[in-house]
Amino acid sequence: MSADTHWPSGVAMQVRDLAVRLGRGAAAHMALKGVSLDLRAGAWTAVVGPNGAGKSTLLRALAGLDAAARVQGDVALHGRTLAQWPVRERARQLAWLAQGGVVDRGADDLPVRDVVMLGRLPHQGWLGVPTAADHHAVEQALCDTGAWDWRDRPLGALSGGERQRVLLARALAVQAPVMLMDEPLAHLDPPHQADWLALVRERVRAGQTVVSVLHEITLALMADEVLVLRDGQLRYAGPSETPEARQALLDVFDQRLALHRVEGGWVVLPR
Amino acid sequence: MALVPTPSTLPRGFGLAVALLLLSVLAGALGLAVGSGGWEPLALWSSDPLSQQIVWDIRAPRTAGAWAAGALLGLAGAVAQGLFRNPLADPFLLGSASGASLGVALALAGLGVSPMAMGWTLQLGLTGVAFVGAVLAVLLTLVLAQGVQHTSRLLLAGVVVGMVLGALTSLVGLLAPQTLQALQGFMLGSTALVGWPSVAMMAGAGACGVALAWSLARVLDGLSLGEATATSLGLHLGPARLALVAVMALATGTAVAHTGLVAFVGLVAPHLVRAVVKTTHATLLPLASLTGGVLLLLADVLARAVWAPQELPVGVLTAVLGGGYLLWLMHRGRR
Secondary structure: OOOOOOOOOOOEEEEEEEEEEEEOOOOEEEEEEEEEEEEOOOOOOEOOOOOOHHHHHHHHHHHOOOHHEEEEEEEEEEEEEHHHHHHHHHHHHEEEEEOOOOOOOOOHHHHHHHHHHHHHHHOOOOOOOHHHHHHHHHHHHHHHHOOOOOOOOOOHHOOOHHHHHHHHHHHHHHHEEEEEEEOOOOOOOHHHHHHHHHHHHHHHHHEEEEEEEEEHHHHOOOOOOOEEEOEEEEEEEEEOOOOHHHHHHHHHHOOOOOEEEEEEEEEEEEE | OOOOOOOOOOOOOOOHHHHHHHHHHHHHHHHHOOOOOHHHHHHHOOOHHHHHHHHHHHHHHHHHHHHHHHHHHHHHHHHHHHOOOOOOOOOOOOHHHHHHHHHHHHHHHHHHHOOOHHHHHHHHHHHHHHHHHHHHHHHHHHHOOOOOHHHHHHEEEHHHHHHHHHHHHHHHHHHHHHHHHHHHHHHHOOOOOOHHHHHHHHHHHHHHHHHHHHHOHHHHHHOOOOOOHHHHHHOOOOHHHHHOOOOOOOOHHHHHHHHHOOOOOHHHHHHHHHHHOOOOOHHHHHHHHHHHHHHHHHHHHHHHHHOOOOOOOOHHHHHHHHHHHHHHHHHHOOO
């Protein structure tokens, strides 16, 4: 996967025969077993599947976060494999929001504004002082997530949902063309889930590519595309509105879901 | 929601920095005035050569040395807590303290003398041995942890190295009982033997350490969000971690080599700063150094004053005060 000339138009990232090994010794197992897919540029793709299906592993692999020794196969971004990208340039292209960042207390003593400013690290020099563009990006992200009012409070003083919105603002502040979010709706109440949805749709309209791991299947079925995973294998990849997508969902969750048509969308209930 | 630009006020922590500098000067003046000779040497400074000697050769270097050692420990503590993402991390992790102790124990057993009876060349030698011990212990920890990639493995290896070297130090003490008292003094921590050469070495190490750590402050900020997020932000964690561990070893090793195992200053100084101002590491690191310096200097003055003309080992005082502070923190955290 070398020359840009062969890169299909409309594809942001390409994955070929991706296999990822996690754990060591007796605990070693393949979290992904040969996954190939194209991520559509300027679209919102939702990644769904039961616990342990490999959703987060796939997202980490898309972000290039695992040691090369654990990963086989190719992940390419805009025509270049991740390894071919200079690290900082890649960091400007790919923003990644960690799963469970809310329960991690490591940044509790940092003021919210400084947490969000960390999203600007890929744009700044080694000792770089924040530029006007950095401040603007941070303020924009704080406003977009409704976190502006707490900008001077330490992260540790916020509730779970508020923290999640600050961490989302941190990822937004990177202003990367591709955003990878692992369970971005964790700890968010329904109105703020709706806000997140509106934000993602606006970003996608503006040309950004968004990939999100979601446990909220109802919301996932509102995405443009859906990737259905189980046991480290891709069971479906394509538009979310197809009967095949819904059938794949029912299959990977062992028919323990019920899909109901409500007001032009799909509502998923556990069964 | 309007985008109101924040007025460019003084940077966060500026007030604390000024207060700490003022406190340093005040405590420094006290440090010159307190000692077994009381106020007199300072009053007789201009006329009496003996008084001049007491103030210039004993009290001044000791005062400056206590401040410098405290600053080194405060810096090492702030780096350790950021690097290991643990507010209870202590600069004596990674085995540096036990390495320094073992070095001193071996040197004392080999030479068969007490540090009190030594000229300052020998003392400098002892300092060098302690420093080498600290650095070797940290290197051993790094080898056992197979590098700096895995924080938990690094901490575990540090604990193992600390326990094994501590046991070896006790063994040396048992085999050469004549060194026990001197070794005890070192383990308790004391600023009594600090001379100008020590001050110069600590100041040099401190300046290098603060500069290097400050240049990596953004890596520490990034790490606070977790290793994966830091990596996704394009930070080169490997080399940065190695440099930060080196700063920690240099700062701790230098302080321990000159003042022994002064407890709690490295642990408490960053905590005190964070209790007053929540800020990034670029501000926290220098403030923690200043706080460490003020803490150890005040403890040293107190250690000289409470029992005058006798004096307490300053390490005992910092252990009691630091322990009390931590208990208070625990109590406050539970409520």
